[in-house]
Every structure is written in C-alpha cells, then in structure tokens.
Amino acid sequence: xxxxxxxxxxxxxxxxxxxxxxEATPADVVRLLGAMQAQDPAGAVTSxxxxxxxxxxxxxxxxxxxxxxxxxxxxRGTLHLVAAEDLPWLxxxxxxxxxxxxxxxxxxxxxxxxxxxxxxxxxxxxLSGGAVTRAGLLDAWEKGGVGTTGQRGYHLIGHFAxxxxxxxxxxxxxxxxxxxxxxxxxxxxxxxxxxxxxELATRYFQSHxxxxxxxxxxxxxxxxxxxxxxxTLARPHLTHVEMDGTEYFMSPATxxxxxxxxxxxxxxxxxxxxDEYVLGYQDRSAVLAPEFADHIVPGGNGVFxxxxxxxxxxxxxxxxxxxxxxxxxxxxxxxxxxxxxxEAIETAYAALP
Numbered sequence: 602x603x604x605x606x607x608x609x610x611x612x613x614x615x616x617x618x619x620x621x622x623x624e625a626t627p628a629d630v631v632r633l634l635g636a637m638q639a640q641d642p643a644g645a646v647t648s649x650x651x652x653x654x655x656x657x658x659x660x661x662x663x664x665x666x667x668x669x670x671x672x673x674x675x676x677r678g679t680l681h682l683v684a685a686e687d688l689p690w691l692x693x694x695x696x697x698x699x700x701x702x703x704x705x706x707x708x709x710x711x712x713x714x715x716x717x718x719x720x721x722x723x724x725x726x727x728l729s730g731g732a733v734t735r736a737g738l739l740d741a742w743e744k745g746g747v748g749t750t751g752q753r754g755y756h757l758i759g760h761f762a763x764x765x766x767x768x769x770x771x772x773x774x775x776x777x778x779x780x781x782x783x784x785x786x787x788x789x790x791x792x793x794x795x796x797x798x799x800e801l802a803t804r805y806f807q808s809h810x811x812x813x814x815x816x817x818x819x820x821x822x823x824x825x826x827x828x829x830x831x832x833t834l835a836r837p838h839l840t841h842v843e844m845d846g847t848e849y850f851m852s853p854a855t856x857x858x859x860x861x862x863x864x865x866x867x868x869x870x871x872x873x874x875x876d877e878y879v880l881g882y883q884d885r886s887a888v889l890a891p892e893f894a895d896h897i898v899p900g901g902n903g904v905f906x907x908x909x910x911x912x913x914x915x916x917x918x919x920x921x922x923x924x925x926x927x928x929x930x931x932x933x934x935x936x937x938x939x940x941x942x943x944e945a946i947e948t949a950y951a952a953l954p
Contacts, residue, residue: 604842609811609849609887610913611866616810616855617878619870619910621862623654627661628669632684635804636691638880639672640680642777644873644907649682650954651872658954665771668785672769672777673762674699677822688768688782689789694797695822696763703760710753720747720757721766725781732771732778732785795834798823802831803838809881810851811842819883844887869945870910871919871930871953879905879915889915893935909934911942919946 604612614620617634624630630652631637639645649670650656664670671685676695683691707717720742727733727741739754749757758779761767770780782789792800805817818828832850840853859866872878879885879897888910889897897906897918909917909932917934930950932943 602842604811604844604849606844606887607913609842609844610910611863612811612851612855612859613809613878613888614866614870614910614913615858615862616808616851617881618652618808619872619878620866620868621858623652623656625654626669627653627656627664628684629653630656631670631682632687633804634808634877634881635687635801636675636681636683637877638679638875639682641873641875644875645682647873647954648876656954662772665777668770668787671786674759675763676820678703678759678763685786686788686790688786689765690792690797691801692763692765694794694801698822698824700760700763703756707756707760710751710756711748712753712756716747717757717760719745721761723747724761724767728767728779728781728784730784732773732780734773734776734778738779795830798827798831799834802828802835806832806835806839806850807852807855809877810839810855811844811849812851812882813847813849813884816882816884820881867912869942869949871946871949872908872910874905874907876905876908878910879908888913890935896933896935909942909946911939911945916942919950921950 618624618630624633627649630649637645637648646658646661649661650658653660668685670682671688672680672682673688675681675683675688675691678699723741723745724738727738735758738758739749742749742754758767765782767779768782768785769777770785771778801821802817805820806812814828814832817832818825821828839850841848841850843849878888885894897908897915898904906918907920908915909919917932917938919930919932922929922931930946932946
C-alpha cells in the first residue's frame with residue numbers, strides 16, 4: 602500500500618501514543634518505545650507523561666524513584682530513559698562502538714587503564730548499598746586520588762554507565778542520583794545478540810513506525826548489517842507501506858488505531874524539545890518540511906525546540922514562560938497558522954502535563 606507523508610505522520614502519532622489511548626503507566630510508555638531521549642530532564646518527563654493515560658509529571662518521577670525507569674547513555678552517546686529491566690541487554694548491543702570510539706578522548710583527558718580501574722573501584726565502594734549524586738561521586742574520586750577536573754569526571758561517569766556499572770536512578774537532593782546497575786535493577790533481562798536485535802527492532806517499528814531500516818539503524822546506532830538482521834527477525838510481527846518507492850515498517854495494529862482515533866491524531870499536539878516524534882528518525886521529511894528544519898534546531902546546534910504538530914505535520918515551535926502563579930505559551934509558526942490552530946494551541950497547552 603502506498604501512503605502520503607501526512608498519513609505517515611498521523612500513523613506515527615498513534616503508534617507513539619501521542620494520539621489515541623496512552624499506555625497504563627510511565628514504565629509501559631518507555632518500554633513500548635524502547636528508549637526515549639532524555640538530555641532535557643523536564644522535557645523527557647513531559648514526553649513520557651503525555652503518552653501515559655491520565656499521565657502526570659509526578660507519576661513519571663515516582664516511576665524513576667521506584668526503579669521502574671532508569672536513565673543512561675545506551676545509544677548514540679546520548680542520555681535516554683529506559684525500562685529498568687531492559688538496560689542490561691540493551692547496553693551490550695548498542696554501546697560497544699561508542700565506548701571504543703571514545704578511547705582517543707580518554708587519552709586526551711589523561712585517563713589510562715589504571716585510572717579507569719581505580720575509578721571503578723572507588724565508584725563501587727561509594728555506591729554500594731545506596732544512591733549518590735554526581736557531585737558525591739566526583740568528590741569520592743577526588744578523595745581517592747582520581748582527578749575529575751575539566752571533563753574527566755563526567756567522562757568517567759559516562760564510561761561506567763555505557764559499560765553497565767552505573768545508571769541514574771532515584772532523585773536525591775533535587776537531582777537524579779547514580780546507582781549500581783546490579784543493585785538497583787531487580788529483575789534484569791538477559792538476551793543473546795540475535796534476541797536483542799529482534800527485540801529492539803520489534804519495539805522500534807511497532808512504536809515509531811511507519812519507519813525505514815535507515816531510521817532504525819540511526820536511532821539505535823547499529824551497523825546496517827545488524828539493523829538488517831534485527832528487521833529480518835522482527836518482520837513476522839510487522840506490516841509495511843510504501844512512499845516514494847521506500848518501505849516503511851510498523852505494527853499491524855497501527856492502521857486500526859489511526860482509524861479509531863483519526864480526529865484526535867489530526868488535531869494540534871504540543872511536544873517538548875527532543876521528543877521521539879522528531880528525534881526518532883534519520884529522515885524527518887515526512888513530518889517536517891526540510892526548509893524549516895533550521896527552525897527547530899537553529900544552526901544545527903543540537904538543541905531541539907518544542908514543536909507544534911497539526912495533522913501530523915510540524916508547523917511551528919513554542920516556548921513557555923513560567924511565573925509564580927501562571928504559565929503562558931508563545932507559539933511561533935513557520936509561516937502562518939491555519940484557521941483554528943491558535944485556539945487549538947491554547948487548548949493543548951492547558952492540557953499539557
């Protein structure tokens with residue numbers, strides 16, 4: 602079946618649970634999507650809450666504090682939220698290339714194998730039996746003789762997260778604290794490589810589809826041969842459509858979800874910066890006209906602005922001003938908002954978690 606770009610956008614909205622019924626819990630949302638980008642903590646909480654049925658920001662935070670959701674650097678060297686039990690099988694699949702590729706950076710920072718071993722020993726000692734803030738871990742390293750000036754300390758935290766020693770867990774002193782993975786994650790799943798590829802591909806296409814093989818490879822930071830293996834293993838659980846001669850894969854249930862909730866999908870949606878509706882794909886042209894790409898990430902600086910979606914297409918950006926007793930929204934269209942959209946933006950903003 603051949604589809605239009607607009608239809609792809611609408612199908613993605615229901616697949617991602619932005620339109621239609623949400624998932625029952627925040628952990629279910631994160632589990633469905635496989636991983637959700639999270640370098641903007643407030644935006645990540647909003648992204649999860651708006652996909653949860655009756656979702657609130659408090660419920661997302663509670664899920665993190667309860668150990669149901671963790672934060673780490675599983676893909677592309679970027680922070681993501683992950684269902685806790687998935688982190689132990691996801692890291693060995695997606696991080697080895699990032700870890701090996703950062704060896705030169707470790708050398709620049711003067712971090713040799715002996716330093717890594719000493720820092721690991723001190724981290725295990727500091728975190729054993731409880732959570733510690735980033736500042737607390739950096740202090741433990743300094744006291745133990747491991748220098749953390751410049752980027753050394755934060756690079757070591759990232760290294761130990763990507764190699765499965767630590768992750769971010771509960772909130773402590775207003776920040777998400779570090780914990781030992783083996784202590785914090787109570788029911789870890791362990792999958793062999795093909796099982797992990799099949800699991801990740803199935804979840805990605807069922808939650809992000811319609812999407813292409815290249816979209817999946819880029820999102821998961823996999824070699825094309827591994828992404829292709831994952832798709833091959835996942836195909837019994839997927840269907841596909843075509844646009845401009847390219848295959849797009851998705852859950853067989855997604856078209857029916859759209860048929861049942863098309864009106865809501867076609868309405869206005871406000872998404873935070875770094876949302877998966879934008880960042881979950883290599884090619885965003887189905888939902889974002891290429892000439893407007895610079896509007897949501899000015900100058901390619903890597904900082905994605907919150908977006909306004911109408912009828913499956915990104916048509917502008919928005920920002921909010923928060924005062925003691927009020928918050929207001931300032932929407933900015935790429936061109937001119939269609940009739941009725943400004944009013945719909947206000948309604949969507951009032952309902953935003």
